[in-house]
Amino acid sequence: MKKMIMLALTVATLLFTQTAFAELTKIADNVYSYIGSKEASPTNSFAANAGIVIGKDGVLVVDTLISAKEGERFLSDIRKVTNKPIKYVVNTHTHLDHALGNCVFARLGASVISHTADRKLMERVGADTLKNIGNYGLKPEDMIGTEIALPSLYFSDRLTIDLGDETVELIRTAPSHTEGSVVVSVPAKKLIFSGDILFTDFHPFLADGDFSGWAKTLDTLLAMDVEKIIPGHGPLSGKKDLKEMKEYLALFDSKARELAASSQDADAIAAELKQILPKRSLAEWMIAYNVKSRYLGKK
Numbered sequence: 096m097k098k099m100i101m102l103a104l105t106v107a108t109l110l111f112t113q114t115a116f117a118e119l120t121k122i123a124d125n126v127y128s129y130i131g132s133k134e135a136s137p138t139n140s141f142a143a144n145a146g147i148v149i150g151k152d153g154v155l156v157v158d159t160l161i162s163a164k165e166g167e168r169f170l171s172d173i174r175k176v177t178n179k180p181i182k183y184v185v186n187t188h189t190h191l192d193h194a195l196g197n198c199v200f201a202r203l204g205a206s207v208i209s210h211t212a213d214r215k216l217m218e219r220v221g222a223d224t225l226k227n228i229g230n231y232g233l234k235p236e237d238m239i240g241t242e243i244a245l246p247s248l249y250f251s252d253r254l255t256i257d258l259g260d261e262t263v264e265l266i267r268t269a270p271s272h273t274e275g276s277v278v279v280s281v282p283a284k285k286l287i288f289s290g291d292i293l294f295t296d297f298h299p300f301l302a303d304g305d306f307s308g309w310a311k312t313l314d315t316l317l318a319m320d321v322e323k324i325i326p327g328h329g330p331l332s333g334k335k336d337l338k339e340m341k342e343y344l345a346l347f348d349s350k351a352r353e354l355a356a357s358s359q360d361a362d363a364i365a366a367e368l369k370q371i372l373p374k375r376s377l378a379e380w381m382i383a384y385n386v387k388s389r390y391l392g393k394k
């Protein structure tokens with residue numbers, strides 16, 4: 096009996112340990128998601144998601160997390176699933192929590208791919224971001240081994256990648272979360288990695304966003320033959336989450352604009368917005384940050 100209890104405790108501890116960090120989860124044949132933990136802290140890449148598509152000829156990695164350390168953690172989990180060469184890394188966009196782990200995969204010889212505009216963004220701000228990493232709540236030791244690895248392949252509207260027995264489409268409709276945010280579609284599996292075009296149960300980062308292009312992009316995704324969506328942050332999602340994201344953005348923009356016309360108090364505006372926005376359990380601090388950066392002209 097005692098042995099049984101000890102075994103149960105060990106299993107429970109193992110389960111807890113595993114769910115405390117991301118792990119690769121098979122969501123279709125050849126496709127795995129790497130969903131961030133429920134707690135969003137700078138050292139765990141703000142719980143950013145990533146994933147892989149495995150083809151006959153090699154592996155395509157979607158996003159690389161916030162540092163070499165986080166990229167290495169992801170890589171060692173990939174190696175538990177496949178030993179095939181990592182041929183491509185796609186950055187859904189080049190914000191730090193999705194792209195500073197690029198260097199880990201570039202060192203292995205993978206080609207890093209992004210939209211042209213987001214390559215420019217990384218070229219413009221990447222080195223400064225790394226230099227001023229304290230602004231993002233990270234310490235220099237969190238970033239050991241991290242170097243800016245710019246995409247070596249970039250495109251404007253659409254790019255098709257043939258992995259031998261699996262085709263992956265990179266699609267960008269309009270500027271959205273960033274000017275060059277792209278979705279990674281695996282048409283045969285009816286699934287997409289949306290990057291930060293979709294945040295689920297997580298208040299979105301809006302500072303670099305283009306709201307009209309974002310709504311147009313969400314409409315494009317809603318019209319696609321898609322059943323599963325891996326968002327940039329949050330759990331495995333579906334089309335109802337895309338609709339809620341569109342509603343969130345429209346509500347945020349109209350109400351924040353109205354409130355900012357008569358107040359400069361970001362926290363008071365954020366408190367009012369919280370009342371009307373769709374409920375989300377993570378990153379509530381983002382509301383006030385977004386109000387400051389977009390509507391009050393300060394960060």
Ligand SMILES: [Zn+2]
Pocket residue numbers: 188190272291300327
């Ligand atoms: Zn982002």
